[in-house]
Structure formats: structure tokens, C-alpha cells
Amino acid sequence: xxxxxxxxxxxxxxxxxxxxxxxxxxxxxxxxxxxxxxxxxxxxxxxxxxxxxxxxxxxxxxxxxxxxxxxxxxxxxxxxxxxxxxxxxxxxxxxxxxxxxxxxxxxxxxxxxxxxxxxxxxxxxxxxxxxxxxxxxxxxxxxxxxxxxxxxxxxxxxxxxxxxxxxxxxxxxxxxxxxxxxxxxxxxxxxxxxxxx
Numbered sequence: 001x002x003x004x005x006x007x008x009x010x011x012x013x014x015x016x017x018x019x020x021x022x023x024x025x026x027x028x029x030x031x032x033x034x035x036x037x038x039x040x041x042x043x044x045x046x047x048x049x050x051x052x053x054x055x056x057x058x059x060x061x062x063x064x065x066x067x068x069x070x071x072x073x074x075x076x077x078x079x080x081x082x083x084x085x086x087x088x089x090x091x092x093x094x095x096x097x098x099x100x101x102x103x104x105x106x107x108x109x110x111x112x113x114x115x116x117x118x119x120x121x122x123x124x125x126x127x128x129x130x131x132x133x134x135x136x137x138x139x140x141x142x143x144x145x146x147x148x149x150x151x152x153x154x155x156x157x158x159x160x161x162x163x164x165x166x167x168x169x170x171x172x173x174x175x176x177x178x179x180x181x182x183x184x185x186x187x188x189x190x191x192x193x194x195x196x197x
Contacts, residue, residue, distance in 0.1 A: 047068070119145075
């Protein structure tokens with residue numbers, strides 16, 4: 001579930017650079033798509049206040065219309081919970097802006113409903129480092145599990161011998177993985193191939 005990655009929300013993010021959050025959120029979206037993870041996009045007050053979802057996220061799911069809400073907690077919008085529950089899964093992964101409001105609230109609500117909840121801390125952001133960090137601590141104390149987008153993707157890949165999604169995963173790493181991605185480019189150029197490890 002990718003929550004409220006929108007311009008107005010991004011403008012106030014101070015816990016991370018907005019460029020980093022955008023990069024990481026796009027990488028997370030691409031990772032979910034590669035592994036066929038059912039994904040929900042949400043926005044808050046898109047037309048009247050916050051703007052459309054980041055274009056790079058929408059481009060990953062071009063046919064999906066984000067669920068636009070007025071509630072700060074997406075879990076309080078029945079369209080969101082109906083969609084989540086329609087997948088019949090026991091685990092949910094979330095990222096969102098801001099960490100201290102529109103992410104922490106649905107994380108706590110999903111935990112209350114009995115979900116095993118993971119949140120992607122580096123594809124989320126708060127209005128200050130303290131706001132982000134306190135929300136992260138609160139989610140962990142409540143039982144949610146923190147991850148980064150790269151950790152999420154590589155946990156799903158699990159084994160570099162698994163060739164089914166190997167190329168797509170390596171492409172995402174090259175595009176969004178910073179020095180790790182640069183290393184993959186280097187290995188291809190210098191040694192005629194790239195290894196995941």
C-alpha cells in the first residue's frame with residue numbers, strides 16, 4: 001500500500017530529501033510489480049490540496065486509479081479496507097507520507113485487525129527527523145516490522161540463481177540502488193556480466 005506520495009505532502013518532508021523518497025518509492029513500486037504483489041495506491045484530497053500521486057509511481061501502475069480520500073487514516077476509508085481485505089492476505093507492506101500521520105495510523109489499524117505489518121521506512125518521510133523517527137519507534141513498539149525498499153526487493157528475490165525475475169530485479173537495482181546499482185553497471189562493463197552478490 002503506497003500512501004499519499006503527492007507533491008503537497010512531499011513539500012513538507014524534512015526527514016529525507018524528497019529526491020530520495022521519490023527514488024525509493026518508485027523502486028518499491030517497481031519491486032512490487034515485478035513480484036506481482038497486489039498494490040493499492042492512495043491519495044488524500046488530490047484535487048483540492050495535495051495534487052496527483054507522484055508521476056513515476058503512477059507510471060508503474062498506469063491503469064490503476066488511486067483511492068482518493070479525505071480521512072487522514074486510510075484505514076478509515078471503507079474503499080481502502082475493502083480492497084485490502086479482498087486480496088485475502090495476512091501480511092501487508094506500507095509506505096507513505098507523512099510517516100507520523102498517514103503511515104503510522106493505518107499501520108496501527110492494520111495491526112489491530114490482525115495483519116502482519118511491514119513498513120518501508122526509506123520510502124516514507126516525516127516533517128522532521130524527530131517526527132519520522134518517533135513514528136518509526138511507535139510502529140515497531142506496536143509490532144510492525146521496518147524494512148528498506150532494497151531489503152524488501154531482495155527478500156523477495158531470495159536467490160540470485162532464481163532467474164525468473166533476475167533481470168528485472170537487477171535493472172531496478174541499477175536504476176535506483178545508488179552505489180550498489182553503480183557496482184552492477186561496473187561489473188557488466190568490466191567483466192561481461194553482473195552478479196547479485
